[in-house]
Amino acid sequence: MDDRSIDIDHNDQKIMAFLTLQDPSINTCIGCGSCTATCSAGHFVDFNIRKVHTFLRRGETHLLKQEIQKCMFCGKCQLVCPRGVNLRNLIISIYNAIERLA
Amino acid sequence: MPREVIVIGAGVAGMTAASLLSETGIKVKLLEKEKQLGGHLRKWDRLFPTLRPASEVLDWIEKGVNANIEVFKEVTVTDIRVQGNEFTVSIKDKDPITGNAIVLATGFDLFDAVKKEEYGYGIYNNVITSADLEAIFREKKKIVTTSGKIPRRIGIVHCVGSRDEKVGNLYCSKVCCVTGVKQAIEIKQALPDAEVYGFYMDLRMFDRNFEELYFEAQQKWGINFIRGRVSECAENEDESILVKTEDTLTGRPLKMTVDLLILLVGFVPSPETRKLASILGLKTGNDGFLLSKDEHTQDNITSVPGVFLTGALKGPTTIVNSIADARATALQVQIFLNSVN
Numbered sequence: 001m002d003d004r005s006i007d008i009d010h011n012d013q014k015i016m017a018f019l020t021l022q023d024p025s026i027n028t029c030i031g032c033g034s035c036t037a038t039c040s041a042g043h044f045v046d047f048n049i050r051k052v053h054t055f056l057r058r059g060e061t062h063l064l065k066q067e068i069q070k071c072m073f074c075g076k077c078q079l080v081c082p083r084g085v086n087l088r089n090l091i092i093s094i095y096n097a098i099e100r101l102a
Numbered sequence: 103m104p105r106e107v108i109v110i111g112a113g114v115a116g117m118t119a120a121s122l123l124s125e126t127g128i129k130v131k132l133l134e135k136e137k138q139l140g141g142h143l144r145k146w147d148r149l150f151p152t153l154r155p156a157s158e159v160l161d162w163i164e165k166g167v168n169a170n171i172e173v174f175k176e177v178t179v180t181d182i183r184v185q186g187n188e189f190t191v192s193i194k195d196k197d198p199i200t201g202n203a204i205v206l207a208t209g210f211d212l213f214d215a216v217k218k219e220e221y222g223y224g225i226y227n228n229v230i231t232s233a234d235l236e237a238i239f240r241e242k243k244k245i246v247t248t249s250g251k252i253p254r255r256i257g258i259v260h261c262v263g264s265r266d267e268k269v270g271n272l273y274c275s276k277v278c279c280v281t282g283v284k285q286a287i288e289i290k291q292a293l294p295d296a297e298v299y300g301f302y303m304d305l306r307m308f309d310r311n312f313e314e315l316y317f318e319a320q321q322k323w324g325i326n327f328i329r330g331r332v333s334e335c336a337e338n339e340d341e342s343i344l345v346k347t348e349d350t351l352t353g354r355p356l357k358m359t360v361d362l363l364i365l366l367v368g369f370v371p372s373p374e375t376r377k378l379a380s381i382l383g384l385k386t387g388n389d390g391f392l393l394s395k396d397e398h399t400q401d402n403i404t405s406v407p408g409v410f411l412t413g414a415l416k417g418p419t420t421i422v423n424s425i426a427d428a429r430a431t432a433l434q435v436q437i438f439l440n441s442v443n
Contacts, residue, residue: 030303031350032303032330032331032350033329033330033331033347033348033349033350034330034331034332034333034347034348035333035348036348036350036355037330037331037332037333037334037346037347037348037355037356038333038334038346039355042355043355048348048353048354048355050348050350051353076333079268080220080268080333080334081267081268082261082265082266082267082268082303082331083267084267084268
């Protein structure tokens with residue numbers, strides 16, 4: 001049977017490392033969920049930006065490209081974040097990173 | 103022999119420091135900006151974690167402010183000068199006050215929830231703060247919505263004005279979490295049929311009996327806790343409040359209507375604190391609260407000889423800790439006065 005655990009030993013941290021260099025604010029996420037709460041797209045489709053972001057930080061990026069395309073770029077997530085994560089900017093950077101690294 | 107101390111601020115810390123100093127034979131002049139002593143303690147009904155009446159603690163502290171302490175009420179400090187051994191505190195429209203040491207105990211203000219527009223305080227009628235709710239308890243009023251009906255569902259929002267880069271307060275205000283649990287229980291005591299929901303990022307149950315209070319809130323009172331930070335609220339046609347959050351533990355956005363929403367507001371440095379700091383040249387931290395000479399070893403001493411700090415002007419704290427801190431300050435002041443003789 002496949003082990004479905006998140007495997008920190010073998011996961012791919014490349015994308016996260018690239019993004020952190022560009023904007024260290026993404027390290028400060030505490031997973032409060034304000035972003036998902038306010039997300040325009042997330043109320044209508046199965047898209048949870050907090051989860052996508054957390055998986056990214058854990059090195060689980062195989063669904064990243066598919067998920068991130070659900071973002072409408074409304075920017076509300078960045079408006080509400082209490083830690084000052086530049087989340088909308090991050091999503092744009094993720095597109096960049098996927099092109100370069102994936 | 104110079105043995106007169108000016109204490110600025112007659113809240114929990116100020117009154118405690120003043121009474122202890124007075125007990126050792128030192129002449130104390132206690133200054134207070136309001137008409138009454140007691141600071142914020144006057145405003146609370148019952149204290150966490152045991153829900154004992156705030157008035158018990160207030161009475162005990164007030165007893166310490168005996169006839170030997172000279173009390174000045176409705177005072178606005180405009181300047182403080184020092185010459186040799188003597189401090190002169192200038193007061194608006196009154197004679198200046200002199201002493202040989204100063205204890206700053208000007209405390210804190212509560213975060214103005216109006217600044218968090220997305221939660222609707224001051225916009226929607228059925229959004230109130232924890233302080234508003236405490237006043238309702240203290241004045242023995244009924245908990246009702248603005249249309250006068252008994253709320254069936256009440257929401258409590260944690261971290262309002264704290265841990266929030268968007269309002270410029272990165273710090274945690276420490277006591278709001280346990281206050282939220284306490285008030286949730288008090289609401290259930292008043293309205294046993296109401297459903298109470300707490301929306302939190304973390305539950306900071308850091309002190310003795312706090313975790314047990316949380317356990318009781320769940321087991322005995324059936325209070326619901328949802329781990330997710332409220333992003334915004336809206337008002338329904340009937341003036342009930344629609345709350346939007348994420349239920350992070352199930353990973354789905356969550357919305358619900360509440361009849362009444364309580365915002366747990368945190369601490370901010372008071373303007374008087376900032377003003378006195380600038381008059382005396384005292385440093386503040388990034389959080390805006392005052393810095394002592396050393397947080398571990400000299401937490402009541404400042405860089406200005408003879409000027410001491412006590413209480414919440416150094417940052418969010420509990421009543422228990424303020425009293426302990428004030429006692430430590432009284433001893434430091436005594437030691438200082440002995441050394442200048």
